[in-house]
Amino acid sequence: MEGVRPDVRVLVSSYLNTDWYVEQMRQRSYQSAPLPLSISPARYRQGTNDYLPFVENPAVRELNVREFVQLVEQNSPLLQVSYGDGSRTLLSYPATHLVLPVDTAAVRRSGMVPPERLAQIVSRLEWDVSRGRWKSGNWPYSMCWLPTTGSGRCTLPIP
Numbered sequence: 173m174e175g176v177r178p179d180v181r182v183l184v185s186s187y188l189n190t191d192w193y194v195e196q197m198r199q200r201s202y203q204s205a206p207l208p209l210s211i212s213p214a215r216y217r218q219g220t221n222d223y224l225p226f227v228e229n230p231a232v233r234e235l236n237v238r239e240f241v242q243l244v245e246q247n248s249p250l251l252q253v254s255y256g257d258g259s260r261t262l263l264s265y266p267a268t269h270l271v272l273p274v275d276t277a278a279v280r281r282s283g284m285v286p287p288e289r290l291a292q293i294v295s296r297l298e299w300d301v302s303r304g305r306w307k308s309g310n311w312p313y314s315m316c317w318l319p320t321t322g323s324g325r326c327t328l329p330i331p
Contacts, residue, residue, distance in 0.1 A: 178202035210238075221263055226301070227253045229266035230295050234298075237272045240265065270299040286313050 181204040187193035194216050197207045215221055221244065243251050244263055252261040273296045279285060285293060 179204055181207070189222065211241055215245055215247075223262070224251075225262070226252070226263050226268065227266060228268075228279040232266040233270050234269040235265060235267040237270050240270075268301040270301060272297045272299070 179202075181201060183197065184193070191213065195213070196208070196211055200206050224244075247263070251263040251265070253264045254261050259284070274294060276293050276295055279293050280290060
């Protein structure tokens with residue numbers, strides 16, 4: 173958004189698996205504030221948590237993203253799975269249904285939603301990793317993730 177909206181930051185998702193890019197996102201850029209990341213560099217440094225496999229835990233029906241990040245930060249045994257000969261572990265994620273609570277009062281106070289659309293604010297976002305689609309309440313649209321490689325397509329019917 174350089175030169176047009178210097179207060180807006182665009183993330184390139186294919187770079188988010190690199191520590192140098194995450195570090196850049198933690199810094200102010202033009203008028204865009206640093207991203208308020210809650211995970212320490214030690215947990216995303218190259219060679220650490222580069223890959224978190226899905227290992228289903230039937231007791232976990234959905235995964236709160238904020239709580240999951242805290243568990244990753246703590247290197248929690250709840251997320252650890254062994255591999256190879258069993259002597260090594262890595263962190264995993266136990267459910268494909270992710271949720272992210274929304275502070276609806278803060279959204280309303282921010283003024284970023286026009287008054288005529290305030291009824292569309294939802295209390296949480298839901299992501300089904302196995303389907304690759306956002307869901308939220310009765311909102312029929314999908315969030316758009318544009319791949320930077322390959323022939324992926326995205327249709328975004330947001331009015």
